[in-house]
Amino acid sequence: MLLRPARTLRDHPLVARYAPVLTMVLALVAIWYVAAVAMNWSLVRDGFEREETPYAMSDVLAGTMDAERPLLPAPHQIASAFLDSVFGYPPLAPRSLVYHSLVTLSATLLGFLLGALFGIVLALLIVHSRVLERSLLPWIICSQMVPVLALAPIFIVVLGALGLHGLLPKSIISAYLCFFPVAIGMVKGFISPDPLQLELMRTWSATPRQVLWKLRWPASVPYLFASLKVAVTISLIGAIVAELPTGAEAGIGARLLSGSYYGQTVQLWSALVAAAVLSSALIALIGLIERETGRRMGAH
Amino acid sequence: MPKPSLSIPDEPIADHAPRRLVVDAQSISLTFDTADGRVEALSDVNLQVAEGEFVSFIGPSGCGKTTMLRVIADLQQPSSGTLMVNGMSAEGARLARSYGYVFQAPALFPWRTIEKNLKLPLEIMGYSEIEQQQRVERYLSMVNLTGFERKFPWQLSGGMQQRVSIARALSFDPALLLMDEPFGALDEIVRDHLNEQLLQLWKSTGKTVLFVTHSIPEAVFLSTRIVVMSPRPGRIIDVIDCDFPAERSLEIRETPEFLKVAQRVRNGLRAGHSYDE
Numbered sequence: 001m002l003l004r005p006a007r008t009l010r011d012h013p014l015v016a017r018y019a020p021v022l023t024m025v026l027a028l029v030a031i032w033y034v035a036a037v038a039m040n041w042s043l044v045r046d047g048f049e050r051e052e053t054p055y056a057m058s059d060v061l062a063g064t065m066d067a068e069r070p071l072l073p074a075p076h077q078i079a080s081a082f083l084d085s086v087f088g089y090p091p092l093a094p095r096s097l098v099y100h101s102l103v104t105l106s107a108t109l110l111g112f113l114l115g116a117l118f119g120i121v122l123a124l125l126i127v128h129s130r131v132l133e134r135s136l137l138p139w140i141i142c143s144q145m146v147p148v149l150a151l152a153p154i155f156i157v158v159l160g161a162l163g164l165h166g167l168l169p170k171s172i173i174s175a176y177l178c179f180f181p182v183a184i185g186m187v188k189g190f191i192s193p194d195p196l197q198l199e200l201m202r203t204w205s206a207t208p209r210q211v212l213w214k215l216r217w218p219a220s221v222p223y224l225f226a227s228l229k230v231a232v233t234i235s236l237i238g239a240i241v242a243e244l245p246t247g248a249e250a251g252i253g254a255r256l257l258s259g260s261y262y263g264q265t266v267q268l269w270s271a272l273v274a275a276a277v278l279s280s281a282l283i284a285l286i287g288l289i290e291r292e293t294g295r296r297m298g299a300h
Numbered sequence: 301m302p303k304p305s306l307s308i309p310d311e312p313i314a315d316h317a318p319r320r321l322v323v324d325a326q327s328i329s330l331t332f333d334t335a336d337g338r339v340e341a342l343s344d345v346n347l348q349v350a351e352g353e354f355v356s357f358i359g360p361s362g363c364g365k366t367t368m369l370r371v372i373a374d375l376q377q378p379s380s381g382t383l384m385v386n387g388m389s390a391e392g393a394r395l396a397r398s399y400g401y402v403f404q405a406p407a408l409f410p411w412r413t414i415e416k417n418l419k420l421p422l423e424i425m426g427y428s429e430i431e432q433q434q435r436v437e438r439y440l441s442m443v444n445l446t447g448f449e450r451k452f453p454w455q456l457s458g459g460m461q462q463r464v465s466i467a468r469a470l471s472f473d474p475a476l477l478l479m480d481e482p483f484g485a486l487d488e489i490v491r492d493h494l495n496e497q498l499l500q501l502w503k504s505t506g507k508t509v510l511f512v513t514h515s516i517p518e519a520v521f522l523s524t525r526i527v528v529m530s531p532r533p534g535r536i537i538d539v540i541d542c543d544f545p546a547e548r549s550l551e552i553r554e555t556p557e558f559l560k561v562a563q564r565v566r567n568g569l570r571a572g573h574s575y576d577e
Binding site for chain 1: 373375394395397399400401403405407409410411412413420421423424425452453454472
């Protein structure tokens with residue numbers, strides 16, 4: 001096939017790839033601005049009237065774009081507040097969003113690690129014993145039916161009474177949420193080998209341990225990464241939720257809490273952006289490891 | 301119901317001293333219950349295979365040829381009868397790694413390179429690194445796949461993959477090679493080619509081969525003995541010796557001798573079918 005230069009801009013591969021996404025983003029931003037004007041309008045107008053200063057429509061319009069405590073902050077307000085709280089302070093200052101993100105990130109990662117390990121161990125037990133499958137599976141499913149928002153304070157109080165504070169209780173709540181997709185995914189992964197492959201192992205009289213390490217484990221790698229991607233976002237949510245009832249003084253959850261106490265909507269939103277950035281970065285990281293692992297394992 | 305005929309030759313086919321029996325099956329039966337009732341997968345099967353023989357099992361599907369192979373491999377247990385494999389019980393033979401098994405599908409491990417696939421049984425059996433490497437080289441060259449060590453299975457054609465799985469089955473030097481329709485999924489040209497290669501391999505290694513097929517020419521071309529089986533119940537209805545010269549090529553399939561044996565196999569298969577109706 002002849003390689004021809006794209007005839008029109010629309011045919012350009014970059015345009016073809018990114019134009020739809022960009023259009024959606026621009027449309028959302030536009031809707032957001034309109035919504036910001038509509039939602040903040042009466043707030044700003046009331047402000048002018050309270051101070052009894054004469055105002056024009058254009059003053060109100062301008063006001064909706066940079067109100068101090070808007071109902072809905074405009075996108076540029078969130079962006080500048082986010083950038084300011086990320087770059088405006090030394091990374092470990094209590095007002096730096098970097099600091100708070102790191103606090104939440106450490107609880108997330110520890111919880112993710114604990115949860116993923118626990119999930120894998122559970123999956124192993126379930127795959128190797130029918131009895132355990134019948135006795136464990138209902139409890140595993142039940143565990144996810146209780147809202148974590150209700151459980152978190154109980155965990156915090158009980159663990160606090162045991163002398164555990166700070167990082168570990170948060171991580172345990174995060175692990176409690178994220179072990180589930182890993183356990184379910186890995187059960188599926190461990191039973192994914194082809195019956196022929198299992199029979200081959202039998203003809204070589206492989207030990208159960210060899211069957212696990214040389215067949216079941218490598219066969220379950222695609223399932224592992226799929227469930228880890230789900231688990232890592234859930235563990236971030238778990239860590240943030242765990243910061244709410246503790247009245248933690250640091251972390252993204254703490255920023256959300258204090259933002260809502262004091263009506264600091266801009267702070268609320270920038271904490272939200274930080275959480276989104278964090279979870280996207282974590283998923284991207286796992287995606288990267290997945291691709292590298294896949295390359296080594298002959299994926300095509 | 302006529303008693304299933306036992307056509308095991310009284311005299312060993314070999315012209316020298318009687319050879320050691322690698323498979324000795326005495327009235328093997330296997331029944332299992334399904335939702336549709338009791339199925340007699342094997343009924344009173346007697347079979348003796350001497351060292352170095354190439355024995356093919358042929359018959360329509362459901363005749364128990366694969367089941368017989370699986371029973372010998374201790375992948376399934378017979379309901380009754382006695383079975384000795386390489387002088388041991390079937391389970392003992394499996395635990396002693398006395399046989400290599402080749403399935404219809406290559407069943408390579410997709411995340412391992414060709415080299416690593418060949419090493420898998422060797423790793424499991426605890427061979428040293430050096431020994432593993434030497435055997436990979438030896439058996440890859442035996443199936444003409446030298447140079448493909450670092451490829452992944454998906455980069456090879458179906459025929460090449462099946463050659464890897466044959467090399468894998470031979471890599472730990474088992475006494476017996478069990479092959480369950482190994483070329484059944486391949487096209488005829490590749491199949492012919494692999495038949496010639498397998499014949500060479502059998503001659504150079506001197507292995508005892510048990511080979512399940514549903515192709516008459518394939519069975520006649522490869523075997524020293526052909527076991528014709530029939531379904532419901534699965535049983536042996538004829539055992540045919542064929543002793544074509546060791547140096548034979550695919551052209552032998554046009555000779556009258558070849559066609560005569562093929563005709564006898566076909567008659568056997570037909571008899572088995574009419575018995576059904």
